Amino acid sequence: MAEAILEIQELKKTFGGLLAVDSVSMKIAQGGCSCIIGPNGAGKTTLFNLISGYHPADSGKVFFQGKDITGKSIEEICRSGIARSFQLISIFPRLSAYDGVLISLLAREEKTWNPFSPAKKFFRDEAMAVLESVGLADQKKDIFSGDLSLGDQKRLELGMAVAQNPKLLLLDEPTAGMSPVERVSTMELLQGLAAQKGFTVLFTEHDMSLVFSISDWIGVLHLGRLIAEGPPLAIKGNETVRKVYLGETE
Amino acid sequence: MLLGKYGKGTLGRSLIVLLFLLLPIGMPKFFIFLLTEIFILGLFGLAVNLLVGYSGMVTFGHGAFYGLGAYTVGLLMTKTGIPFAAAMFVAPLTAAAFGLIIGFFCVRLTQFYFAMLTLAFGMLVWAIIYKWESFTGGDNGLVGVVLPSILSSPQAIYYFTLGVFAVCLAIQWKIINSPFGYTMRAIRENPERVRFLGIPLTRYKLAIFVVSAGFAGISGGLYTAFTKGAFPDYASWAKSGEGLIMVLIGGMSSFIGPLIGSAVLLFLQQIVTTFFKYWSIVLGFLLLLVVLFLPEGVMGAGVRIRFLSRPKEGENSNPGPARKEKR
Numbered sequence: 001m002a003e004a005i006l007e008i009q010e011l012k013k014t015f016g017g018l019l020a021v022d023s024v025s026m027k028i029a030q031g032g033c034s035c036i037i038g039p040n041g042a043g044k045t046t047l048f049n050l051i052s053g054y055h056p057a058d059s060g061k062v063f064f065q066g067k068d069i070t071g072k073s074i075e076e077i078c079r080s081g082i083a084r085s086f087q088l089i090s091i092f093p094r095l096s097a098y099d100g101v102l103i104s105l106l107a108r109e110e111k112t113w114n115p116f117s118p119a120k121k122f123f124r125d126e127a128m129a130v131l132e133s134v135g136l137a138d139q140k141k142d143i144f145s146g147d148l149s150l151g152d153q154k155r156l157e158l159g160m161a162v163a164q165n166p167k168l169l170l171l172d173e174p175t176a177g178m179s180p181v182e183r184v185s186t187m188e189l190l191q192g193l194a195a196q197k198g199f200t201v202l203f204t205e206h207d208m209s210l211v212f213s214i215s216d217w218i219g220v221l222h223l224g225r226l227i228a229e230g231p232p233l234a235i236k237g238n239e240t241v242r243k244v245y246l247g248e249t250e
Numbered sequence: 251m252l253l254g255k256y257g258k259g260t261l262g263r264s265l266i267v268l269l270f271l272l273l274p275i276g277m278p279k280f281f282i283f284l285l286t287e288i289f290i291l292g293l294f295g296l297a298v299n300l301l302v303g304y305s306g307m308v309t310f311g312h313g314a315f316y317g318l319g320a321y322t323v324g325l326l327m328t329k330t331g332i333p334f335a336a337a338m339f340v341a342p343l344t345a346a347a348f349g350l351i352i353g354f355f356c357v358r359l360t361q362f363y364f365a366m367l368t369l370a371f372g373m374l375v376w377a378i379i380y381k382w383e384s385f386t387g388g389d390n391g392l393v394g395v396v397l398p399s400i401l402s403s404p405q406a407i408y409y410f411t412l413g414v415f416a417v418c419l420a421i422q423w424k425i426i427n428s429p430f431g432y433t434m435r436a437i438r439e440n441p442e443r444v445r446f447l448g449i450p451l452t453r454y455k456l457a458i459f460v461v462s463a464g465f466a467g468i469s470g471g472l473y474t475a476f477t478k479g480a481f482p483d484y485a486s487w488a489k490s491g492e493g494l495i496m497v498l499i500g501g502m503s504s505f506i507g508p509l510i511g512s513a514v515l516l517f518l519q520q521i522v523t524t525f526f527k528y529w530s531i532v533l534g535f536l537l538l539l540v541v542l543f544l545p546e547g548v549m550g551a552g553v554r555i556r557f558l559s560r561p562k563e564g565e566n567s568n569p570g571p572a573r574k575e576k577r
Contacts, residue, residue: 103433
């Protein structure tokens with residue numbers, strides 16, 4: 001295994017009486033695509049929320065590039081190089097796609113305090129390049145992003161996250177709601193961007209063929225516990241995984 | 251819709267400026283007073299709109315900052331020998347300073363709770379002004395503000411107000427088109443996402459609150475100059491409501507909307523009160539009509555009338571920027 005970019009130790013989170021994430025430990029290797037799978041309610045999104053600082057963990061530690069980021073604020077964690085997207089699309093519905101990407105770039109370069117220079121003058125080429133890379137460089141970039149199709153909104157979200165120049169990108173079901181064709185093209189796009197910009201991807205996904213074709217590492221969550229981890233082939237052959245997860249869906 | 255063209259083309263802009271410069275010539279005093287008040291209240295509306303329309307933070311307590319600006323000018327002019335120009339300069343600073351303290355607590359809350367806390371602080375400021383008779387004159391207010399002789403005529407006050415308004419307008423235009431202004435809109439649209447872009451949300455909300463309070467302070471200061479006095483009403487929650495009403499009438503999505511709102515409000519008030527005692531009833535109906543038929547205000551009226559042209563399925567049906575859309 002290559003050097004770990006993210007290391008999780010005994011992470012635990014309960015909501016009321018519900019144990020959402022139960023003593024999960026894992027190491028995510030630098031580079032490539034890693035995937036967390038598991039049935040609905042397995043704790044995938046909660047795990048992402050714990051990593052990105054959205055929820056405080058009850059116990060356990062998260063290390064990013066060797067540094068302890070447990071308990072840090074969302075903003076700090078983001079600044080350290082972790083970007084994320086959301087299962088439910090989270091964009092700026094009444095701003096254009098161009099403006100969404102622009103704000104992401106302005107935030108990255110810490111220009112957002114500037115109250116006097118016209119914002120449109122900043123990062124014109126880079127914003128266009130980002131939009132180009134996610135296929136929104138045509139007239140789609142100028143309409144309210146809330147009016148874009150679901151697939152385009154997901155692509156915009158990806159673009160906004162990529163514009164942050166993250167070292168680690170957490171994607172919570174990046175292809176939810178897309179057609180099978182769109183899914184494949186989106187994930188290919190993602191892999192291309194990851195290779196080009198050199199960030200590591202950790203994502204969750206329900207489309208198993210997609211997961212097994214692009215992941216370098218897969219972790220399986222079930223009822224908040226990590227029940228298996230390893231390369232796709234090992235997961236495919238794993239008895240427990242077949243029983244609790246794959247067997248049910250296929 | 252003349253003002254809708256503001257900012258598009260030098261000709262239109264120059265014509266509007268010329269119009270406002272020539273307006274008071276030969277006009278009756280009453281009309282000049284009305285115009286002056288429209289600009290002052292319009293400036294207050296613009297300040298409120300920075301928070302409400304651009305940043306999605308609905309405040310019920312901005313009257314406090316208007317009042318603080320008004321009393322700053324009033325107190326400085328009546329209790330110290332500070333010249334008027336300096337007092338006008340201190341007014342936004344005082345309001346902004348109080349904005350920093352009050353905002354520090356308020357911006358930690360969101361939506362309804364934010365609105366309620368601003369209301370509470372607003373009423374607190376009003377109560378202090380009202381009760382602290384020895385300092386503020388209490389119910390009787392502060393009277394006897396003497397302006398420099400150059401501002402003795404209604405025209406002079408009008409031009410002074412117009413000048414201050416224009417400068418504030420220019421600064422706000424700069425702000426809302428800057429990276430900071432874009433961040434304001436992003437906060438309105440989706441504060442959570444803003445945090446995940448690494449932007450310290452609370453600090454930005456506080457900064458917006460302070461800037462908005464400062465502009466409200468300027469308008470309050472102008473009003474003291476206009477009325478030659480300061481009264482507890484200036485800081486009341488009714489004043490805060492007026493700010494919101496102007497924003498609503500003019501249209502939150504429009505930069506200049508609050509000024510239109512102020513004009514509509516004050517003109518109508520003048521006309522209605524001539525014939526009819528109960529202005530609030532008319533205002534209530536007006537608001538009802540605006541909310542039902544012009545959800546984007548007067549400035550958005552040309553775009554869409556809600557009940558007549560229903561947006562097609564899948565189209566964004568609520569383009570008013572301050573409406574929060576949860577996806």
